[in-house]
Amino acid sequence: MNSDADERALRIDALAKTFGGKQPVMVFEGLSLDVRAGEFLSIVGPSGCGKSTLLQVVAGLLPASGGRVLLGGRDVTGAPAHMVYLFQQYSKSLLPWMTVEDNVIFAFNHRLHLGAREARERSREHLAMVGLQESASAYPWQLSGGMQQRVAIARALSADPKVLLMDEPFSSVDALTRMELHALISELWERKRFTTVLVTHDVDEAIFLADRVAVLSRRPATIAELVATELSRPRRAVETYEDPRFLALRHRLLERLLRKPEELDAAPR
Amino acid sequence: MQRLAKRWTDLVPGALFLLAILALIEFAARTGLVNAAVVPPPTTVALVFAHIVTTGVFVVPVLQTLGTLFTGYAAGCVAGIACGVLMGSFRAAYNLFEPLTEMVRPIPKPALLPALMLFLGLGSTMKITLVALAAFFPVLVSTVQGTRGVDVTMIDMARTFGYGPAQILWKIVLPAAAPYFAVGMRVSLGISLVVIVVAEMLTTNGGVGGALIEMQQQFQVRQTYGWLVVLALIGFGLNALFAWAERRLTFWSAAS
Numbered sequence: 001m002n003s004d005a006d007e008r009a010l011r012i013d014a015l016a017k018t019f020g021g022k023q024p025v026m027v028f029e030g031l032s033l034d035v036r037a038g039e040f041l042s043i044v045g046p047s048g049c050g051k052s053t054l055l056q057v058v059a060g061l062l063p064a065s066g067g068r069v070l071l072g073g074r075d076v077t078g079a080p081a082h083m084v085y086l087f088q089q090y091s092k093s094l095l096p097w098m099t100v101e102d103n104v105i106f107a108f109n110h111r112l113h114l115g116a117r118e119a120r121e122r123s124r125e126h127l128a129m130v131g132l133q134e135s136a137s138a139y140p141w142q143l144s145g146g147m148q149q150r151v152a153i154a155r156a157l158s159a160d161p162k163v164l165l166m167d168e169p170f171s172s173v174d175a176l177t178r179m180e181l182h183a184l185i186s187e188l189w190e191r192k193r194f195t196t197v198l199v200t201h202d203v204d205e206a207i208f209l210a211d212r213v214a215v216l217s218r219r220p221a222t223i224a225e226l227v228a229t230e231l232s233r234p235r236r237a238v239e240t241y242e243d244p245r246f247l248a249l250r251h252r253l254l255e256r257l258l259r260k261p262e263e264l265d266a267a268p269r
Numbered sequence: 270m271q272r273l274a275k276r277w278t279d280l281v282p283g284a285l286f287l288l289a290i291l292a293l294i295e296f297a298a299r300t301g302l303v304n305a306a307v308v309p310p311p312t313t314v315a316l317v318f319a320h321i322v323t324t325g326v327f328v329v330p331v332l333q334t335l336g337t338l339f340t341g342y343a344a345g346c347v348a349g350i351a352c353g354v355l356m357g358s359f360r361a362a363y364n365l366f367e368p369l370t371e372m373v374r375p376i377p378k379p380a381l382l383p384a385l386m387l388f389l390g391l392g393s394t395m396k397i398t399l400v401a402l403a404a405f406f407p408v409l410v411s412t413v414q415g416t417r418g419v420d421v422t423m424i425d426m427a428r429t430f431g432y433g434p435a436q437i438l439w440k441i442v443l444p445a446a447a448p449y450f451a452v453g454m455r456v457s458l459g460i461s462l463v464v465i466v467v468a469e470m471l472t473t474n475g476g477v478g479g480a481l482i483e484m485q486q487q488f489q490v491r492q493t494y495g496w497l498v499v500l501a502l503i504g505f506g507l508n509a510l511f512a513w514a515e516r517r518l519t520f521w522s523a524a525s
Contacts, residue, residue, distance in 0.1 A: 056425075059429055060429075061425050079431060081431050083429070084429060085425070085429040087422055087425070092420045092422040093425075095423065097521045106440075107430050108430075111431065141521065
């Protein structure tokens with residue numbers, strides 16, 4: 001495939017994950033998905049369907065039981081450089097003994113080895129992108145939840161990601177903050193065009209941000225549906241949510257997700 | 270919720286109570302309600318203590334005690350943290366060492382004195398070894414707990430940014446578990462002080478404990494109490510120093 005040549009293209013090929021033990025749990029099997037270079041793709045699915053596990057396998061945090069993950073045509077082993085993960089639990093992914101600025105520096109300076117001043121400048125530059133230049137010398141626990149997640153976003157971007165994996169990063173902030181963060185990530189993505197995979201249980205969020213939305217089936221999960229949103233950009237909190245196309249997609253995906261398990265399994269591809 | 274910051278007025282009742290107790294003892298000793306030869310009046314003890322301080326006789330025993338204490342304590346803490354991180358990080362290491370530590374840990378460490386005296390004599394090597402043993406186990410236990418408790422999200426975060434196992438140990442696990450090291454070290458400090466004084470008393474060989482038992486054996490009751498005050502102040506000072514250092518070094522743990 002041509003897009004494989006682009007190092008931002010992410011290909012998930014017949015991926016399988018089974019958790020061992022006395023009663024092995026097959027989380028997903030034969031799961032294939034092509035994420036195009038520079039694309040924003042959302043993955044939604046019923047809770048417990050293995051969305052987060054999928055993302056962790058893609059990120060190299062968990063070993064796959066079968067199949068492959070390819071980044072720019074090359075096999076992903078371990079945690080690849082330039083693939084950055086945004087965690088749901090920002091309060092646990094930020095280091096409490098470091099200032100906000102040092103938390104950001106942590107993401108890049110083991111690779112870039114900049115001097116103290118340049119590292120600081122790079123850190124502040126990325127904090128400015130998320131509107132937090134004022135909080136550079138604060139500690140994460142002194143900030144609100146939304147601000148902490150913005151620090152995590154600044155940290156992720158400072159590592160210069162080609163692929164950004166987001167594991168329900170907006171699910172533990174309040175509704176208005178969530179919409180602000182949507183606007184922020186959308187704007188940053190449009191500026192940088194890193195390939196993005198967002199895992200979420202929030203259909204509105206999935207459609208609002210993405211170029212395409214993939215729906216996972218119940219366990220063992222496969223891609224049940226893959227739709228292009230075809231909404232105009234830039235996305236705007238008020239207008240996009242009222243777009244008839246948005247509402248139609250929302251209707252379709254919610255209906256699919258709320259269907260009973262037996263109906264879902266019987267549904268044609 | 271109780272306020273954490275104390276106002277000076279909060280200190281008044283406790284101080285008055287303390288003074289009242291001292292006044293009561295003073296009264297009882299002076300009036301003969303208790304035998305003043307066994308329980309000397311606090312004012313007399315205060316004078317003896319002042320004598321110990323002003324003549325400088327405290328310097329050598331206190332330095333001996335603190336020197337032995339710190340050497341043994343530092344060795345015990347370093348070994349406890351090293352073994353604890355190892356056992357907390359690797360299941361194999363835990364399974365290997367856990368039965369041994371569970372056997373040795375419950376032994377009251379002063380009970381090891383007779384055996385250690387046979388091996389190492391009465392000198393400072395024996396005392397340092399005993400203090401190190403006493404300090405080791407509390408630090409080990411809370412380090413294992415702290416190392417295991419490091420949030421997997423923090424470690425995964427570092428992995429996704431390309432940090433290797435050694436870097437993760439150094440930059441994530443050690444700082445994240447540091448508040449637990451401190452908990453163990455605080456317990457160990459108290460035990461170490463007990464153990465060093467017991468060792469000095471049993472060997473009657475230097476240090477504040479040695480001075481204490483020497484005075485008691487010479488029926489110098491007032492002197493005995495005077496040295497007790499010296500010990501109390503050492504304990505108080507060490508605790509205050511520790512609390513100060515802990516606040517500075519693990520400042521995020523109380524706040525977050």
